[in-house]
Every structure is written in structure tokens, then in C-alpha cells.
Amino acid sequence: MAELAAATDPSQSSPDAESSARGAEVQSLATAQRLMSELAGTLHTLDDLTPYLERLVHAVNANIDGCDAVGVTVVMDDRPRTAAYTTVETLEIDAVQYSVGDGPCLDAFRNGRENRVDFVGGEQRWPAFMLGCEPGQVQSMFALPLESDGRRFGSLNLYGYRRDAFQGPEVAVIRMAAQRAADALAAAVHIAGARAVAAQMEQAMASRAVIEQAKGVLMARHAIDETVAFELLRRQSQEQNLKLRVVAAQLVAEARSSHSRTM
Secondary structure (H helix, E strand, C coil): CHHHHHHHCCCCCCHHHHHHHHHHHHHHHHHHHHHHHHCCCCCCCHHHHHHHHHHHHHHHHHHCCCCCEEEEEEEECCEEEEEEECCHHHHHHHHHHHHHCCCHHHHHHHHCCCEEEECCCCCCCCHHHHHHCCCCCCCEEEEEEEEECCEEEEEEEEEECCCCCCCCCCHHHHHHHHHHHHHHHHHHHHHHCHHHHHHHHHHHHHHHHHHHHHHHHHHHHHCCCHHHHHHHHHHHHHHHCCCHHHHHHHHHHHHHHHHHHHC
């Protein structure tokens, strides 16, 4: 009986379980080191903010298992805006929250708490949001508050195409990324002030259409997905030392000119 009790005691872990746990810890540490390396850097001017947030969402998307899309909600002047995102698919989810004034991202911002959402399991906390939301492929979501220097700026939002995503040891890594995003926003506000940051968010939203058009051109031209297309745009922006929206506008103009000549 003593042997049976020991075998069924949950506190007694097997060597295989311990080895698996150690392996998960090592993998999580490697992910953290890789992600923090990609997110290294300092904001020197307000113009550095949007490129940094765009780099951050794509880095999180590439490094976190089970993550299929990432966005950053920024709240300035009491108005929420999606400051950076990896795919347009999640913009509708964001827009519903902003329209009804409630949802996991806004709740994370207002109350400083993490929110996991199961779109398949009958989420009850935000009925107006759930009623108006059409999540498409997205089955799970994880919203984390962005807080730095005692001030909250918005939320980091991860989306998964399977249920129960964002439950493992990489949650600690996600929190580190959220802190980097919050620190970047705090630095931008310190450099230029909240109103200037809000104005830049508006400018970024106005530039969104041409950037999406440019991504579409690259996707059709090279048979690549949305993430790779954005990375090509970002690299060209860095190499030419031009703002992303300028590079995107040039690419769209060239595509239109080429199309006109072939007609």
C-alpha cells in the first residue's frame, strides 16, 4: 500500500516529467534571449516609436509558440488605437472593442490585468464585445496591460488559431515583451508628450491603407504571405533610410505605373 501511495502521489514527479520540465525551461530561456535581442534598442525621437512597435509585434509573433497574430492597442487622449499589428484579420476584433467601449484589451488597460479569451467556450465577461465580434480563425486571445513608470498605455494582444493558447512557460517571455512595449511608449511620451504620441498614432492609421496595398503587391509578386511581405517592406525602409509609408507609397505607385503600361 505504501508503494501504491508513493506511485500515485502527484508530488512525486517522474524522471521523464522532470526532464520535460527542464527542457521547457531551457527552451523558454532561449526564446527570451532571442526575443530580447531582437527588441534591443533605444528610442531617440518620436519617429522611432512606430517602427519599434511594428518590429515588436512581428518578433513576438515569430518567437511565441501558438501565436498566430499580434497587435498593440495604445490609449491616448481616452481614445484607443491599434498602433501596430501583424495581420489585418485582427483589426476587426480590435474595432469591435473600440466601438462598444469594452473588451479584453480595454479591460487590460483600465484594470491592469491579463485577460485570456476563449472565443469557442462561451466567454461571458464582455457580452457586447462577444455579440459583435466575428473572430474568424482566432480561437484564443491573450491581452496584457502595458504599464511603465506607474502609467498604463494600452495592451499587448496575442491571437491564436487554437484553443488554450498562451498557457505555457512562454507566458513569462510574453510579459517581458509587453514591458518593452510599455517602456517604449513611456519613453516616447517623455520625449514628445502624450498629444504628440496620439498624433503619431493618427498618422500611422492614415498610412495603413497604402502599407496594406504595398504588402498586397509584394504578396502577389513573390507568392509570399503577409508577414514576409511586411518584413521586406521594413528592410527596404531601413536600407533606404525612409519611413515605411514612403517606401510603401513608392512601391504602390510603381505597380500602378507598370500596370498602366501593360494595358
